[in-house]
Amino acid sequence: MTGPDTGVVGKLSTLDRFLPVWIAAAMVAGLLAGRWIPGLNTVLSAVQVDGISLPIALGLLVMMYPVLAKVRYDRLGTVTGDRRLLWPSLVLNWLIGPALMFALAWLLLPDLPEYRTGLIIVGLARCIAMVIIWNDLACGDREAAAVLVALNSVFQVIAFGFLGWFYLAVLPGWLGLPQAGLAVSGWQIAKSVLIFLGIPLLAGYLTRRLGERAKGRAWYETRFLPRIGPAALYGLLFTIVVLFALQGEQITARPLDVVRIAVPLLVYFGLMWAGSYAFGRAVGLSYERTTTLAFTAAGNNFELAIAVAIATFGATSGQALAGVVGPLIEVPVLVALVYVSLALRRRFTPARVEVTP
Template sequence: MKKLSFLNRYLTVWIFAAIFLGLGLGVMVPDLSNFLNSLSIGTTSIPIAIGLILMMYPPLAKVKYEELSGITRQPDAKKMFGTSLALNYIVGPMLMFALAWIFLPDQPLYRIGLILTGIARCIAMVLVWNQLAGGDGEYCAMLVALNSVFQVLMYSLYAYFLVYFLSDIISPGSGQAVEISIISVAVSVATYLGIPFLAGIVTRYALVRKKGAEWYDRKFAPRIGKVSLLALLFTIVVMFSLRAEDVLALPWDVVRIAVPLLAYFLIMFTLSFCLSIKLGFDYPRAVAQTFTAASNNFELTIAVAIGVFGIGSGVAFAAVVGPLVEVPVLIALVNLAFWFRRRYYDGYGKVKGNVRNRPALPAQK
């Protein structure tokens, strides 16, 4: 078995160290948050954007783009993509909507922030969670691309339907119109996904042509993986230092927002993984399916919340709490995914008892 690197072996420790470092810097260096906020273009934080792009580049550079077409031709391709669409655009948004109303019936702005988070399907950090849990990189890349297209087309409509129409049915007068342009969503998707996607494609095709696929997959790809994890830690430090004062000033509000978010991540993760097992998806694709369904596009949510409601609004505050909860929870769920693998999958990554497409055992010497 391949031995984990020092960085990977203690990644959970580094994650929590980065969280506490960010909080500490935000408190001990009062002007730090103002400085970081000044490094923004519109609602886009340049430090966070750089961290996210560097974080997403290595997983996308590892994708074997020449093999993507083969995924769509597999016998269960329609079932896999259909399941992903159902989880991401029916189950996920409606679950977050329900949890927001259950836990925050008296906090309309926080509730709206959670609802906007629920309809923003993940296109960024899922690539890292998938990589850490041993998921299928090619399948995850296709799901991310699918989510990107649907988000551009559907986000504005979903926001109107859930925040205004359906909320008003549940409690007359509580609905609030949210004007979000397709262009603003497209810009967010292009920034956080388009740049690393393009860089990953160019890197793979250029270096494979020059050095060969074996050198690329065995030498280059493992080395750049460290960049992803270091960028993740950098992004966490920046996020927590930016919001340290808010988190410490309103701890009870953070807890109230965090509880439905925690419930959402756990329910979506468990539901998706169990469904993947039931449908016979192998472990790598079950991981990609599950983490895509269980995580959210907080970059888009924060941009929308600030752009529509203002940086000091309760909606923006709830949107910011999202990634602060998601990061430590999802790293814990990476470890839970390994438990699922030990409990429900065999040595080939197939669901135990499901012998379809299982390779033959090697001949005994």
């Protein structure tokens, strides 16, 4: 997706321009299929990859590969040296994000401990998959997104278990609140990272390396990338259909619970995105890197959160339902924020904009 500072939405392809419509249709189709087609849930869950349904896993890999094939890996050094981007990203993702979700979960769901625990788990799982799509749709910095996602992955392996223990057992104990436990191994998290980031990242890197070596960068970027680009959105829509089909009956059977869970999620995504965007603008980051900072801070790794909730509390638990409602709210909200970001692009002066091809 590309576009000038003004009138950007009008310049988009039909697929991009009506993306909210396609996503809404995919969500509805998945919910109805899961509700009305007998045995569909069992079929989709029959084969799993690290606790995630194989169709969802395949959809995520297809979704991420084209975007990671677009990354210019020879430019990553320009990102790793930008401390205005790296340190704020770490603080936002691993200090502010989990703390904010903990506070919202306790403030808004004090009487629903299972959902509260599920939301805290969602807050601990920082995004390594869909954020790449949102960033690309909003014309963010692809190289910066690749670096920040990789950085989050490393911290996810190291910090997820510790933060789960801290926010579910230690901090509630200090505050005199009920405590909960979280049984998750570092290897389980590492497997999730290796599968859902490592595979498409390696594939994207090798595709660019071999494609440029064989045909040159001009051919690769003007001929090859446009051909595989739409696959990312097709993978996204397929993933949404399958995800909501798997949980359609549970979601439609408990609409009031879904609404209760949705409220703190809406507040969380809005505050994380707006706060990160404002910070990036305040410290003088370009539009591209401000956008990347905002989306990497606001997004969450729903596949990891759901897998951990199911493994620890069971597939029919309230914690698992909270994890499932995460993408139900995150997808439409972050799609809307893509368009908000594109509308704000004109507020950045040309001198501060780094054009992303």
